[in-house]
Amino acid sequence: MPEHEILPPFQGSAVPHVGTYRRVLPVSLERMYENSLDWEHLPHVHSSSFSQIDCEAEGPWGWRAALVSPGGDASVVELRLDRACRRWITRNLSGPAAGAEIWTHAFPIEPRRVDIVVDFFVPGVAAEQRSRLGQAYARLYERLYDEDVAMMLERQRQLDRRIDGVRDNERVVELGVREDLELPLAVTVGGREYVLAQVEDDLVIFPRQCPHQLGPLDGRDLQDGVLRCPWHGYRFDVRTGNCVSGQRCRLSNLPEIRLGRSGEVTLSAAC
Ligand code: FES
Ligand SMILES: [Fe+2]
Structure with a gap:
């Protein structure tokens, strides 16, 4: 990575900001991108937050999918990955959180350490309610990332083993x-x-x-x-x-x- 880098101007969300969650994760940026594009894991790895997903469109740009929560709430969510800005933006296109946006920026510190900053933007919330809602989002993301880190670390371990090989080679x-x-x-x-x-x-x-x-x-x-x-x-x-x-x-x-x-x-x- 170059020592200095000029990125395109930051265009923030037009929706009111309610809070930020920040965390250093022991994984590579590549694992993070892979995880963000992986819509399929949501109802399995995060079963307490999602019970069903049907993908409507996907590609290197991201994905759009219909999601159902364990309580039966349906929504359509779109995730757009922007590698040039090292970020991905998740938008709730319909459902109980329609209009909400989650912007995640990733800052690699080491090859396998990434600082992430997750900003929550939610429309229609009174100013005095924003901080409480932001904290609720942060608690949710704490759990989602606990679950994701376990998956990403195990995948990285298996990829490393493929390269390093297993010592016991008895046929x-x-x-x-x-x-x-x-x-x-x-x-x-x-x-x-x-x-x-x-x-x-x-x-x-x-x-x-x-x-x-x-x-x-x-x-x-x-x-x-x-x-x-x-x-x-x-x-x-x-x-x-x-x-x-x-x-x-x-x-x-x-x-x-x-x-x-x-x-x-x-x-x-x-x-
Ligand atoms: S179903 Fe995806 S890793 Fe097993
Ligand atoms: Fe996840």
Whole structure:
């Protein structure tokens, strides 16, 4: 980044300002941009604030989506990302908060430390009510960012592992006798992490990282042979690897599970 930079003039919102939330996050600017464009995670990672989302339009510019709150309130929200100004603006186009705008500016301090300044602009609020409303928005954003930071850190950790690799590179792993195994069981085969689990009487195996964006698949959400990723809610049939929630991705490159005569379980990396 250059030492000095001249940005286009700041054109603030025309809507009254009610408060600001500021925080330093231990993530890169790239993770922040990615998170802002990721409308799909809202009802999953932030389930106490959103229960449903239907995207109407999306692109590198941002997205526009119909959202439903857990209380049943419907709204249309648009987010526009402006990388040149390192900011994104969220506008409530309809719904209970229609006209409200949230402007987030991001200031990278280090490669993986970003100072964010989130300004809340809400129309039709009496001057003496603004500060209280601003604090309520700040508390909401505190929680949303707690949830986002956990997701962004885990994604960064998984991306780093892809580059650094996993030390344990055994292509054939003997696990011992099936009855002695505590399932679900995390295992590393051929340098990749998997989870061995049981569905009815069958042993199944799936990757510990979701094929979509590396979300954690630890097996806790495995129900009736269907695994649900906590980040965007994609669901996978662990017997076939197919995504059963309609998206175009699947669980693949799975090790072969072999059972010996005395019930010994051996895993072999896929070729
Ligand atoms: S990371 Fe997106 S559904 Fe798993
Ligand atoms: Fe989020």
